[in-house]
Amino acid sequence: MKSENYKFKCIKCGYETEKETFFCPKCGGLMQIVYDDFKWIVNSNTPSIWRYRCMLPRSWKIITMNEGLTxxxxxxxxxxxxxxxxxxxxYTDRASSLLLSLFNHNFIETIYEEDFTISLSHYARKAGVKLKVKVIPDQADPQDLIIIARLGSEILFTEKNDKYGLVYENPYTIExxxxxxxxxxxxxxxxxxxxxxxxxxxxxxxxxxxxxxxxxxxxxxxxxxxxxxxxxxxxxxxxxxxxxxxxxxxxxxxxxxxxxxxxxxxxxxxxxxxxxxxxxxxxxxxxxxxxxxxxxxIYMSDAIKYTELRKDIINLFSDNKKRTAYEIWNDLGKYSLKGVYKSLIMMVNSGELCEDFMLKGQRKIKVYWKCND
Ligand SMILES: [Zn+2]
Incomplete structure (x- = not known):
């Protein structure tokens, strides 16, 4: 079955196959993707890793939260x-976006890995894919597990320390x-x-x-x-x-x-x-x-400190304008820029505000507005 313009090649021994393979059947080494015909084509209006879509494995859909272009x-x-x-x-958001765009299953099984699993949980939620996370109890950050569960992923405890399902080390992560x-x-x-x-x-x-x-x-x-x-x-x-x-x-x-x-x-x-x-x-x-x-x-305890600021931000957006964080900070006039940024992240996570990226010249800027308007 050859439908792609790339092969999988073992980083260690050079073994090649057209079949999707994460680890080499000959030596166990990690596989990477090599392209038959590699061309540099940039979709320069796209403010994310997807501006490089032509240099990535082909996917029929794109699951993105505007990762990349940092x-x-x-x-x-x-x-x-x-x-x-x-x-x-x-940084693993770059991998999560590509992985969720490539996978065509209703659920993904994975084993908990710091940072990677949380990023993957966010993207799975975005894609409407159920993430099942195997966790070895002694090796997990409890705060991470709370976030993962809140994002709608299923947590399964295990004692076995083996590579299971989708792991961070795989050829698509590299891409x-x-x-x-x-x-x-x-x-x-x-x-x-x-x-x-x-x-x-x-x-x-x-x-x-x-x-x-x-x-x-x-x-x-x-x-x-x-x-x-x-x-x-x-x-x-x-x-x-x-x-x-x-x-x-x-x-x-x-x-x-x-x-x-x-x-x-x-x-x-x-x-x-x-x-x-x-x-x-x-x-x-x-x-x-x-x-x-x-x-x-940012942990939940921080959230309480920002109640007042949140209220002011919501009031500011009663005019339904889109604003950058800097503009919000400037319009409010009495808070720290850092505090405004923190609140914006929490308000986006809680669905009070929506965010998106725009290109202003060569620069990627983020704008916020009140959702459901
Ligand atoms: Zn090999």
Whole structure:
């Protein structure tokens, strides 16, 4: 059955098949997608990863929350690509969007993985797909489980620690995540190095794959040095042992990572240690772009603090105009911008406000309005 323009190829041993396969039947290595005929065609009016649809596996539908096209901003002098700006606050939204667009089942079975499962739950809800999440009780963040359950996913407890159903490591995740490279290529920043946090190594591998695809077909492509940054004493991700792409490995101490978390929290970014390691390294080397992979979620206790602000926001929208967060903050005139942002996220999550993206010149801007109007 050959209906696609791509094959699955083992990253480890090179085994190829046209059949959808996540792990190699010969050696157990992770499979990746290779295209027969790869062309660079950008739908430049689309403010999400779907502007690269021609360079992704073909899907008959698109499940999107406008993931991707994240900004590159200078934070304390360090150029940072803010994956925190994705709809659920993490880089894996890029993968979730592609996965839910490709899968044609009424339900998906998966095993709990930090960040990935929450992102997937949001997208499953959006797609009307039932997500069944297997959870090993001792390995789950209880707050995560509450969010997953509230999003309508089913939680099944298990004691078996095996790869089950849809896992984060799969060829489509790589395809979703490689769009980060495409975005960097489109903005052409004047840097030589890209720093990427590495735990499983999938993200840095995907970014290297994206750049390699561009290198093969784009004459104006300027090569970057790709640096996987891990926490000292953490294991070297297996995929980096056999990756054919040039990926340099470096590490930062827990102290450096923690200092960066504190640094970044002062800028309104509430991160986990791993999400800040690329920033730590970029700061040490004072050069390049750091990928900031994701933020901590806002918990319900925060919600209570913002009751007053929410009321004011609702009043503001009685004129049914669409506004950016900045405009809302400016019109209200008496709150912090950070507080306004936080409230907007919660109000969108609770269905009080709707949001969408627009392109203003080259920039992706988010606008809000009162739903059901
Ligand atoms: Zn293999």
């Amino acid at each position: 900004p590159i901003k200078r934070i304390n002098g360090i150029l940072s690509k803010l994956e925190t700006n994705n709809p659920t606050g993490v 979703g995540l490689k769009t980060i490279s495409y975005e960097i290529y489109e903005t052409k920043p004047k840097v030589d190095k890209i720093y990427v946090p590495a735990q499983s190594g999938i993200l840095v591998y995907a970014i290297a794959k994206g750049f390699q695809e561009l290198k093969e077909i784009r004459n104006d492509f300027k090569e970057y040095e790709i640096i996987a940054v891990k926490l000292r004493y953490a294991n070297l991700p297996d995929i980096l042992n056999y990756s054919k792409y040039k990926i340099k490995i470096s590490e930062v101490s827990s102290k450096d990572a923690l200092e960066s978390i504190i640094d970044l929290s002062k800028k309104g970014l509430n991160l986990k240690p791993l999400a800040s390691v690329a920033y730590s390294m970029a700061k040490i080397e004072s050069d390049g772009i750091a990928i900031i992979t994701g933020k901590r979620r």
